[in-house]
Amino acid sequence: MIIGCLEVVGLIAVTVALFVVFQSASFRQHRARISLSALLLLLAVDHLANILEQYGYAWADSIADHLSFGVPLFWGLFLLETGREYLSARLSASDAQLRFLLGNVPTSIAWLDGKGRLLAHSQTWSKLFGDVPAGTRLKNALPVPLPQLESAIERCLTGEYRDAREETTELEDERSRYFRWAVQSWNDPDRDEPGVLLTVEELTAERDAEARRLADAATLSRTQRVADVGQLAAGAAHDFNNFLQIMQSGISDLEVSRELRDETLTQMQAALDAAATMTRAMLQLGGGDASVRGALDLGATVCEIHGPLSRALGRRYQLVASVPEGQPVTIWGNATRIQQALLNLTLNARDAMPRGGRIELAVSVEEDRALLRVRDFGVGMTETVQRQLFTPFFTTKGALGTGLGLRVVKTAVEEHDGHVSVESQPGAGTTFRLSFPLLDQNENRPARRHSVGA
Amino acid sequence: MQTPFDEREVTVLLSGLLLAASMLYFRSDIKRVPGWRLLLAGIGCMVIGNAATVIEHTVAYQLFNIIEHASYMVQSVVLAAWALRLRSGAR
Numbered sequence: 444m445i446i447g448c449l450e451v452v453g454l455i456a457v458t459v460a461l462f463v464v465f466q467s468a469s470f471r472q473h474r475a476r477i478s479l480s481a482l483l484l485l486l487a488v489d490h491l492a493n494i495l496e497q498y499g500y501a502w503a504d505s506i507a508d509h510l511s512f513g514v515p516l517f518w519g520l521f522l523l524e525t526g527r528e529y530l531s532a533r534l535s536a537s538d539a540q541l542r543f544l545l546g547n548v549p550t551s552i553a554w555l556d557g558k559g560r561l562l563a564h565s566q567t568w569s570k571l572f573g574d575v576p577a578g579t580r581l582k583n584a585l586p587v588p589l590p591q592l593e594s595a596i597e598r599c600l601t602g603e604y605r606d607a608r609e610e611t612t613e614l615e616d617e618r619s620r621y622f623r624w625a626v627q628s629w630n631d632p633d634r635d636e637p638g639v640l641l642t643v644e645e646l647t648a649e650r651d652a653e654a655r656r657l658a659d660a661a662t663l664s665r666t667q668r669v670a671d672v673g674q675l676a677a678g679a680a681h682d683f684n685n686f687l688q689i690m691q692s693g694i695s696d697l698e699v700s701r702e703l704r705d706e707t708l709t710q711m712q713a714a715l716d717a718a719a720t721m722t723r724a725m726l727q728l729g730g731g732d733a734s735v736r737g738a739l740d741l742g743a744t745v746c747e748i749h750g751p752l753s754r755a756l757g758r759r760y761q762l763v764a765s766v767p768e769g770q771p772v773t774i775w776g777n778a779t780r781i782q783q784a785l786l787n788l789t790l791n792a793r794d795a796m797p798r799g800g801r802i803e804l805a806v807s808v809e810e811d812r813a814l815l816r817v818r819d820f821g822v823g824m825t826e827t828v829q830r831q832l833f834t835p836f837f838t839t840k841g842a843l844g845t846g847l848g849l850r851v852v853k854t855a856v857e858e859h860d861g862h863v864s865v866e867s868q869p870g871a872g873t874t875f876r877l878s879f880p881l882l883d884q885n886e887n888r889p890a891r892r893h894s895v896g897a
Numbered sequence: 898m899q900t901p902f903d904e905r906e907v908t909v910l911l912s913g914l915l916l917a918a919s920m921l922y923f924r925s926d927i928k929r930v931p932g933w934r935l936l937l938a939g940i941g942c943m944v945i946g947n948a949a950t951v952i953e954h955t956v957a958y959q960l961f962n963i964i965e966h967a968s969y970m971v972q973s974v975v976l977a978a979w980a981l982r983l984r985s986g987a988r
Contacts, residue, residue: 445963445966446962446963446966449963449966449967449969449970450966450969450970452970452973452974453966453969453970453972453973453974454973456970456973456974456976456977457973457976457977459977459980459981460973460976460977460979460980460981463977463980463981463983463984464980467980467983467984469983469984470980470983470984473983479976479980482976483976486969486972486973486976489969490969490970490973493966493969508905508906511905511906511909511947511950512905512908512909512912514909514913514943515909515912515913515915515916515943515947516912518913518916518939518940518943519916519919522916522920522927522936522940525930525936526923526926526927526929526930528930529929529930529931530926530929533929
């Protein structure tokens with residue numbers, strides 16, 4: 444009774460399976476459909492024979508015994524076909540993946556066989572070198588001869604080395620084309636011989652863009668140079684104007700008093716010398732010439748320019764210089780550049796006091812630094828003006844100013860490793876503080892060529 | 898010499914064992930088949946059924962006879978389950 448029930452359940456299961464195999468779309472294209480159907484039919488008959496045997500039909504037992512031989516056989520056949528089905532599907536998937544890779548990889552890839560013939564290549568290869576049929580020799584497939592690449596491939600095929608990579612430049616119609624390529628040997632399992640995997644990347648567009656970028660940078664540099672020269676010319680005009688004012692003032696004095704003639708002439712000569720030095724400085728900036736710097740007493744430099752400046756300022760202004768007596772304040776610098784800075788600051792101070800007044804020049808030593816202070820008691824400056832003070836071409840004097848005077852001051856101070864600061868309040872005057880590193884008197888510092896200018 | 902075993906049944910058992918051994922040997926390929934565990938169970942049931950058929954003639958006939966038919970029944974159920982699984986779209 445139990446056995447009969449078991450066989451009935453088995454028969455039902457097999458019948459369901461047979462129905463599924465014959466009805467389901469999943470099995471219509473299945474390679475193992477026939478062998479599975481045969482196995483299921485065999486099992487169905489076997490179950491049926493066993494059921495009949497339970498009901499006393501002895502001949503059914505003989506049938507079941509004979510059928511039992513076929514069960515392992517059809518199982519094997521079914522497994523073999525099923526395995527092939529899924530291995531084939533797997534192979535098709537791998538093939539599709541490879542084709543997708545070759546169609547979409549951004550690098551030009553090609554496989555070569557042992558004789559240097561193309562086996563397959565990526566879509567990008569076709570875009571770069573044209574669509575070449577499989578079996579074509581590489582040298583016939585390349586529109587541009589790449590002898591180094593061909594040599595590397597031959598060496599890879601002969602086993603001389605396993606991989607190589609290089610960049611080459613080839614001419615095509617008088618136009619350079621740049622390539623980066625790599626070759627790697629591989630064993631072709633289909634042919635059981637060494638082959639070559641080749642990747643080629645054309646760099647021509649990148650190199651052309653780089654060349655254009657460099658050309659643009661050179662053009663920009665030339666443009667910047669022209670702008671610098673323009674700025675320099677404007678600065679020179681500004682400084683020359685300052686020197687001319689000194690000489691103009693001197694001539695006025697000569698007309699007023701013949702007693703001051705010798706002193707005035709000396710001062711005018713000094714102004715001309717300073718103008719000549721400035722001209723040299725301009726030449727240095729334009730052509731790379733240099734002037735010598737040396738140990739410089741800041742107090743003496745101030746005293747030297749005090750006279751010409753007093754003359755330039757006129758009678759309404761009182762220029763007071765305060766320097767340490769008998770105690771030189773020595774820096775490593777260029778007197779003309781310092782005097783240029785002083786001249787600009789003093790004339791600015793004058794402009795800040797249109798009705799005249801007192802201008803103070805003071806030299807001192809503070810915290811191991813030389814300090815040069817220029818103070819006026821004029822209109823002062825707002826914080827907004829102070830923030831833009833050293834910006835080239837910024838001026839509060841309208842058409843009368845160039846906006847370069849304080850830029851010249853800042854440049855001159857920075858050339859001496861110093862820095863400029865300003866304290867000012869509207870209506871309370873302005874103080875410029877020029878700070879320089881002190882020169883150690885024991886230090887035997889050699890005079891060196893120093894480029895003057897921006 | 899008379900043996901208690903039926904030659905045909907022993908041959909079927911050896912064939913089943915050979916099939917099971919082959920399946921184990923090629924298991925890396927068989928694993929690519931969806932529901933491969935069901936197929937492995939089906940083969941196992943067949944072998945158990947074949948073994949029970951051989952053994953039932955020597956000891957505990959009733960027990961091994963039930964085991965034999967139960968194994969064949971499970972084998973059929975497992976095959977039906979595999980077919981249903983494949984119909985549901987597992988590949």
